[in-house]
Amino acid sequence: MRALDIAATGMSAQQLRVEVISNNLANMSTTGYNPRRAEFADLHYQQHTRPGTVSAADGTILPAGVQLGLGVRPSAVAVQLSQGSLAATGGELDIAIDGRGYLEVTLPSGQPAYTRDGGLKRNAEGLIVTADGHPVAPEIVIPADARSISVNPAGEVYAYFNDAVAAQQLGQLVLAGFTNPKGLEAIGANLFTETEASGPALPGGPGEDGLGTLRQGYLEESSVDAVREVTELIEAQRAYELNAKVITAADQMLGATTQVR
Numbered sequence: 001m002r003a004l005d006i007a008a009t010g011m012s013a014q015q016l017r018v019e020v021i022s023n024n025l026a027n028m029s030t031t032g033y034n035p036r037r038a039e040f041a042d043l044h045y046q047q048h049t050r051p052g053t054v055s056a057a058d059g060t061i062l063p064a065g066v067q068l069g070l071g072v073r074p075s076a077v078a079v080q081l082s083q084g085s086l087a088a089t090g091g092e093l094d095i096a097i098d099g100r101g102y103l104e105v106t107l108p109s110g111q112p113a114y115t116r117d118g119g120l121k122r123n124a125e126g127l128i129v130t131a132d133g134h135p136v137a138p139e140i141v142i143p144a145d146a147r148s149i150s151v152n153p154a155g156e157v158y159a160y161f162n163d164a165v166a167a168q169q170l171g172q173l174v175l176a177g178f179t180n181p182k183g184l185e186a187i188g189a190n191l192f193t194e195t196e197a198s199g200p201a202l203p204g205g206p207g208e209d210g211l212g213t214l215r216q217g218y219l220e221e222s223s224v225d226a227v228r229e230v231t232e233l234i235e236a237q238r239a240y241e242l243n244a245k246v247i248t249a250a251d252q253m254l255g256a257t258t259q260v261r
Helices: 002-026 226-258
Strands: 036-042 045-049 066-069 072-079 086-088 095-098 102-106 112-115 148-151 156-160 168-172 175-177 185-188 191-193 202-204 213-216 218-220
Touching (some): 002 036, 002 072, 002 226, 148 213
Parallel strands (some): 095 218
Antiparallel strands (some): 086 218, 102 112, 102 175, 148 156, 156 168, 175 202, 185 191
């Protein structure tokens, strides 16, 4: 009774779909979050009679054949890249990326990572870091006596002091682009690392080489569409129930078989 195994793969697939949707809904308020979509492919087929098989001495060829599918499997959980709306916060170190690109940060291991979460902070040494304390690359230090900070769309960071009229440039934030940003590996905390699928990071200044510009005092909101997620959740639930009904029907058929005398 292959139907039991086939329906079991269907239930497993819909369970994965619900888990992906629940993660999207849980991150509706996560800065710079892009939703994921579960993608599926059919399993291999048992070829009882291959299409094109010669079925008679006169050379008659079967136009279709008999191919029995064995269920479904997950093929990918792909990120849906889209620009989230920009919410005004007024924070000096709140930086939104308006367009393509990622900020580069340095992990404690020294490995580079990338993020679109521009909710930056200043640590005890004046270094610009993420909310988790990872320094932004290239490192920029804000002097303790700086009165205010300004970041222009090109990423240039300026500090203003009480004893000077002109602003002092502290450095420039850069962005990194990828040939295939969907191939980045998510490691949590709004961070990604490059993989062979994503290709190497292509650093550049904001507004250059197709990269976005920076907006000080803004944060990029999550691009999760709650209505779409709830709609897909209902679809996944119904599909799960239908596969469960198939298992019930197959069990009843097996029961009828065992009762034959």
